[in-house]
Amino acid sequence: MTDLLALAYPWTKALHVMAVISWMAGLFYLPRLFVYHAERGQQGPEPVQSFRIMEEKLLRMIMNPAMVVSWVAGLALVLTPGIVDWTMVWPWTKAAGVLGMTWFHMWLAGQRKALLAGHGLTGRRYRMMNELPTLLMALIVLSVIVKF
Numbered sequence: 006m007t008d009l010l011a012l013a014y015p016w017t018k019a020l021h022v023m024a025v026i027s028w029m030a031g032l033f034y035l036p037r038l039f040v041y042h043a044e045r046g047q048q049g050p051e052p053v054q055s056f057r058i059m060e061e062k063l064l065r066m067i068m069n070p071a072m073v074v075s076w077v078a079g080l081a082l083v084l085t086p087g088i089v090d091w092t093m094v095w096p097w098t099k100a101a102g103v104l105g106m107t108w109f110h111m112w113l114a115g116q117r118k119a120l121l122a123g124h125g126l127t128g129r130r131y132r133m134m135n136e137l138p139t140l141l142m143a144l145i146v147l148s149v150i151v152k153f
């Protein structure tokens with residue numbers, strides 16, 4: 006099994022990076038949709054309906070599958086021999102960043118439902134929350150590239 010993981014390493018990493026790019030695209034874009042939904046949604050039922058469809062499709066068809074593939078390929082990389090040295094700092098900062106990113110995904114899924122029920126947050130709050138994935142991305146990329 007570990008031989009197979011070692012053999013597949015470049016392919017697993019390529020799959021991981023592709024999935025992560027798709028996941029991040031959604032994590033950056035969905036809160037922007039929430040900003041427009043919260044601020045322009047009062048202009049009538051038509052824009053609200055369009056926002057609801059866009060939010061649902063983005064979450065269900067892109068972000069959820071991309072998160073699952075990022076996790077599966079990422080854990081396969083963790084199990085690949087010689088890749089993660091847990092005595093170093095970077096695997097722990099990476100893990101913290103990834104857990105934070107997964108929490109943010111779940112928070113967005115909850116906010117989609119809240120907006121649907123008519124009690125979402127203000128556009129300003131969504132704008133502020135939009136900074137979180139940027140900070141986490143910086144932490145994760147520095148962890149895997151600089152490997153402190």
Ligand code: HEM
Pocket residue numbers: 018021022025029075076079080082083088089103106141142145146149150
């Ligand atoms: C979902 C859970 C995740 C797990 C378990 C995980 C785990 C890993 C592991 C073990 C590696 C291999 C490092 C190496 O080859 O030296 C890796 C590579 C990488 N990860 Fe993740 N990761 C996850 C999510 C993410 C996220 C959210 C991002 C981006 C924000 C990301 C970006 C990267 C990048 C860019 C690489 C390639 C680094 C290189 O060129 O060596 N990962 N990941």
